[in-house]
Amino acid sequence: MSVRTVSQLQKGEKAIIRSFTDRVMSLKLLEMGCVPGCEVRLDAVAPLGDPICINVGGCYSLSLRLNEASTIEIE
Amino acid sequence: MKQENIKIALVGNPNAGKSTLFNALTGLRQKTGNFPGVTVEKKSGTFRLAGSNGSADRDVTVVDLPGTYSVYPKSADEGVVMDILANPKHPDHPAVVVVVVDASNLQRNLLLFTEISDLGIPTILALNMLDVAASMKLTVNAVQLAMQLNVPVVKINARTSEGIPGLQQAIRQVVEKTEKPAQKYFYVPKGNEPALIEEVRALHALDNDYVALQYVCQHDNFSFLAQPVRAKLDSLIEKYAFDETGFLADETIARYKTIKPIVEKSVKSEGATEQPLWTRKLDKILLHPLWGYVTFALILMVIFQAIFAWASYPMDWLDENTASFISWVKEVLPKGVLNDLITDGVLAGIGGVIIFIPQIAILFGLVSILEESGYMARVMVIMDKVMRRFGLNGRSVVPLISGVACAVPAIMTTRSISSRHERLLTILVTPIMSCSARLPIYSILIALIIPSTKVLGIFNMQGLVLFGLYFLGLGGALASAWILSLFIKRTEPGYFMLEMPTYKVPRWGHVGFMMYDSVKSFVLEAGKVILAISIILWVLSSYGPGDHMEVAEQQAVRAMSQAPEEEVAAAVASARLESSYAGNFGRFIEPVIRPLGYDWKIGIALLASFAAREVFVGTMATIYSISGDSEDVLTVKERLMQEKNDLGGVMYTPAVCYSLLIFYVFAMMCMSTIAVVYRETHGWKWPLIQLGYLMVLAYVSAFAVYQLMS
Structure with a gap:
């Protein structure tokens, strides 16, 4: 089975960040507090299915596009 | 001798309450301008720092720097932060940096703090949003945090101005401290980084390792470095085979590793943290598909x-x-x-x-x-x-x-x-x-x-x-x-990634200030242009070439010899305007605008409004009060309603009005916009393309509307 990413989360589902697939995107994600080992949860999906809002470490809500979310691998 | 103002800068993540703190510190003693050389909006203000132990009061200048998540800029406005902090010669370079931190999201906020602290500028941490943290069942131990970070930590509530005196006192203490405290570095360079740093430090006479690293990583963003200097830094990067993206990721992860135990020691949480309930509830509605x-x-x-x-x-x-004031x-x-x-x-x-x-x-x-x-x-x-x-x-x-x-x-x-x-x-x-x-x-x-x-x-x-x-x-x-x-060819993928702030009750004082500020700049800025144009227009429409106006007046009187006195006066005024400089001007462009339904009077207003659209109505007011009956002053609307066209019918028919409306929807009639596009795109190419396509669009749409409706 291939590795799942944040873009495949179901609404309300929680997961732990494992790694990133895009080097440039990972920098921005790290700065926004998405650190490997951190728990994320899919909170909301925008009306047209994209972007999505994830809760990062219980701290705050981050909105990102599906193609950005698909660079975050989860376990 | 007058002491120079102490300069401080506010730095922090977006939504950490930086601007609220700025307002709490400076009140109404603030002004908006631009950072030198760039069009990023700069908010600065002053406050008075009360003296202690016999020392005199000092004035402090505060600059509110753009919100950012790290010292590495992702957009043009974030670039301003390091351009100022890494350049001691910058006029806004601060003596003290106050890093505003959102206590409810300490880990991510401390990333920026540790970066700023490593730059070697005296730093104070302002711990904000403790109320939000409390609602998330988080308690932050400020004393523990101060010990761990080796800087003064001040608890504040920017929205209610709590803790502001404490912050001011901390600023005072940091400024008056004669010896620099021992620098604590949150990132320790490894591999061949120390050797590279050493060379950059020697080259630029820098006394700080992290500033030297910034020279390496973002010299292209530093406006104070000349091209040969940048080229030299590029050759150093090559010499040491320095991988920038890899370094940035490593550095950020290393920082989080340092931050983690600090957060664990100073933050106590009761159970799982969660965003405030009403933010989650509101999002359910406001992000709902329907x-x-x-x-x-x-x-x-x-x-x-x-x-x-x-x-x-x-x-x-x-x-x-x-209207009554003018007649008075x-x-x-x-x-x-x-x-x-x-x-x-x-x-x-x-x-x-x-x-x-x-x-x-x-x-x-x-x-x-x-x-x-x-x-x-x-x-x-x-x-x-x-x-x-x-x-x-x-x-x-x-x-x-x-x-x-x-x-x-x-x-x-x-x-x-x-x-x-x-x-x-x-x-x-x-x-x-x-x-x-x-x-x-x-x-x-x-x-x-x-x-x-x-x-x-x-x-x-x-x-x-x-x-x-x-x-x-x-x-x-x-x-x-x-x-x-x-x-326009796309060169890079765009990205979105946006922090969703919790919902807050607006600070009404701030809303009021925004209203006041916008009205003030509208009246002053527009007022200046309108004043100048009104005077020019008045001169141009009250005087004409040679004796044209007198001749026109005599002709009108002769033609109207049988008419009642009032109509003669109106005809004379109109004839005089038509033969004035402005009238000639309007007549000159009339063939171009005739297909849109406009006459030469509207033409004058159109030309004048090239400077700024708001001039249009003022110009109409001027034109019609000159051409109209001078005894009683009417409102602009009344004047337009009375205006007749060449055939004696109503001038402002629906067709003409709609045509004008559509024209102004699209037309780029604003010098300031052209100027700001020129500055933002660094050249005349885009503003001219923009001016061209919008003018064509405006003309064609107005033409279509007028022809269809009349």
């Missing part, structure tokens, strides 16, 4: 109702009072050329725009409430996919909505869009959004042709037509973006 858009549409409708229906009461009052001045001052210049020229022009103060105040007030409350971020989320279809970004919503107030600050806010392509498109189409300067034109023409009846019991017909015009502007902007995106 209710999300319904709410957004309703909010927009309320805005337009407000600026048309509610604003009409103070506007009518102002309108009547300016006319009577009091001795008759003559000076009287005419002041009343028909200056006061008529100024009066034409002063009545729009209520609309502008309401508009800016409502837009700032949307931003303050945190709702704007939700709008970006629900609009991102729609915007992407047109080649734009969810973030383009803010410039587009701000464009409803004024295109100049709106274009400046595009600096937060990191993709060059999406930013350029947003800049090119923002001026199509109907700005507040068009409002005077819309209001007067709508009032002329649309009855003020109620539709469905609640909506005012005039308000709906106004809404339609704004909607046309929005549609025009999106369609243009889509067409332009076919021609």
